[in-house]
Amino acid sequence: MKVAVIGGGAAGFFSAISAKQHHPEAEVSILEKSNKLLSKVKISGGGRCNVTNGCRNINQLAAAYPRGEMFLKKAFGTFNTRHTEEWFESRGVALTTQDDNCVFPVSQNSQSIIDCLMNECKKLGVQIEINKGVTQIQAQNEKIELTFNTDETIIYDKVIVATGGSPKRSGLEWLEKLGHNIVEPVPSLFTFNMPNEKVRDLMGIVVEKTKTNVQGTKLKSDGPLLITHWGMSGPSILKLSAFGARILSERDYIFNIQVNWVNEQNAEIVQAEIRSIVEEHGQKKLSNYRPFLLPDRLWQFLIEKSEFPIDQLWGNIGKKGVNKIVEVLTNDVYAVSGKTTFKEEFVTCGGVSLDDIDVKTMQSKVVKNVYFTGEVMDIDGITGGYNFQAAWTTGFIAGQLK
Numbered sequence: 001m002k003v004a005v006i007g008g009g010a011a012g013f014f015s016a017i018s019a020k021q022h023h024p025e026a027e028v029s030i031l032e033k034s035n036k037l038l039s040k041v042k043i044s045g046g047g048r049c050n051v052t053n054g055c056r057n058i059n060q061l062a063a064a065y066p067r068g069e070m071f072l073k074k075a076f077g078t079f080n081t082r083h084t085e086e087w088f089e090s091r092g093v094a095l096t097t098q099d100d101n102c103v104f105p106v107s108q109n110s111q112s113i114i115d116c117l118m119n120e121c122k123k124l125g126v127q128i129e130i131n132k133g134v135t136q137i138q139a140q141n142e143k144i145e146l147t148f149n150t151d152e153t154i155i156y157d158k159v160i161v162a163t164g165g166s167p168k169r170s171g172l173e174w175l176e177k178l179g180h181n182i183v184e185p186v187p188s189l190f191t192f193n194m195p196n197e198k199v200r201d202l203m204g205i206v207v208e209k210t211k212t213n214v215q216g217t218k219l220k221s222d223g224p225l226l227i228t229h230w231g232m233s234g235p236s237i238l239k240l241s242a243f244g245a246r247i248l249s250e251r252d253y254i255f256n257i258q259v260n261w262v263n264e265q266n267a268e269i270v271q272a273e274i275r276s277i278v279e280e281h282g283q284k285k286l287s288n289y290r291p292f293l294l295p296d297r298l299w300q301f302l303i304e305k306s307e308f309p310i311d312q313l314w315g316n317i318g319k320k321g322v323n324k325i326v327e328v329l330t331n332d333v334y335a336v337s338g339k340t341t342f343k344e345e346f347v348t349c350g351g352v353s354l355d356d357i358d359v360k361t362m363q364s365k366v367v368k369n370v371y372f373t374g375e376v377m378d379i380d381g382i383t384g385g386y387n388f389q390a391a392w393t394t395g396f397i398a399g400q401l402k
């Protein structure tokens with residue numbers, strides 16, 4: 001059996017290894033269009049490679065995927081985060097789980113993952129060809145013919161497509177021509193630009209517990225928020241960008257976000273806390289007593305934003321003042337205009353429609369003997385090792401070549 005794996009990224013390598021493990025007799029080749037292999041693994045996680053996530057609950061795990069949740073929930077039954085850890089550790093890559101559940105190699109170096117995948121290919125006899133770009137794929141009875149950038153054509157028994165996310169629809173045209181539905185690609189995992197907001201002066205500040213939402217939508221998120229030179233970032237914002245990838249693209253990245261700086265869902269709790277400060281610390285200036293232990297620079301900024309006089313005493317803010325503070329702490333609005341792709345990790349929302357793929361095998365429902373794995377499919381996750389996990393899971397299943 002002659003098997004081609006198109007694409008030498010995480011999903012391509014994992015599916016090729018799985019194919020050779022499940023079918024030792026098969027001739028398996030990874031065909032990579034560039035002269036680099038596993039290039040995203042190399043730069044991933046800031047060069048450390050966040051290889052998976054420590055989450056063991058399949059429902060919770062699947063919920064980390066704005067696109068592909070239901071599909072992956074089924075696939076995780078076959079290969080999930082536990083299998084990923086066992087897979088790498090049993091091949092000599094020691095892993096460590098951080099407090100935030102992100103899993104990295106103990107070496108803190110993505111090269112450990114690359115070396116492991118390369119060694120495994122070598123051991124099993126997976127062939128690897130670089131500078132071998134596929135330009136066309138055609139079904140020939142039950143066989144698959146690939147055309148290369150050199151105009152050469154080769155016929156295979158089975159083909160696994162692992163070409164990664166394509167930011168432009170045109171990059172997926174060859175798969176569309178084969179009969180697959182393409183879900184329009186748009187970026188996911190980006191930070192928010194706020195060119196007209198003074199909050200940018202606070203760049204570098206991290207607020208550990210926030211809730212954020214996009215005004216006029218159901219999009220909401222929580223977690224740490226980082227103020228940057230351009231606007232806002234951090235897990236809370238990246239999650240919002242992932243779940244809102246399509247809506248925010250339709251709005252051309254112009255919208256308002258509301259920030260709850262104190263992560264208290266209930267404004268009454270915040271109000272009670274503010275009232276007790278008024279009673280107990282009435283003689284102190286607002287600027288000298290921070291509620292909820294907010295970062296000092298942020299608190300000074302919020303007092304100014306609420307237009308309190310610089311020497312305002314807590315005791316004299318009155319009912320209106322209490323309401324104003326509650327509002328700025330729990331419902332602070334910022335205008336977003338534009339986005340910046342997160343330097344640590346970005347992915348594509350959209351790709352080959354999951355309706356066209358059998359989750360049990362990753363085989364195309366449109367063309368027999370064509371399989372899909374990784375980001376080329378309409379699957380993407382939030383940050384935290386979830387995107388590689390999708391590649392390992394779908395790669396393992398595709399490689400079974402069922």
Ligand SMILES: Cc1cc2nc3c(=O)[nH]c(=O)nc-3n(C[C@H](O)[C@H](O)[C@H](O)COP(=O)(O)OP(=O)(O)OC[C@H]3O[C@@H](n4cnc5c(N)ncnc54)[C@H](O)[C@@H]3O)c2cc1C
Nearest residue numbers: 007009010011033044045050134164344374375385387388
């Ligand atoms: C900077 C950055 C950091 C990231 N960090 C993390 C992280 O720490 N953890 C995490 O889980 N996720 C991370 N991600 C996301 C993760 O890297 C991707 O989701 C994952 O690499 C997708 O794997 P893939 O194999 O599907 O696609 P890719 O890694 O994109 O690989 C696809 C390969 O196919 C090749 N190819 C494309 N078209 C053709 C063709 N026609 N013929 C032949 N070859 C072709 C490409 O050249 C490429 O080598 C990060 C992403 C970025 C950009």
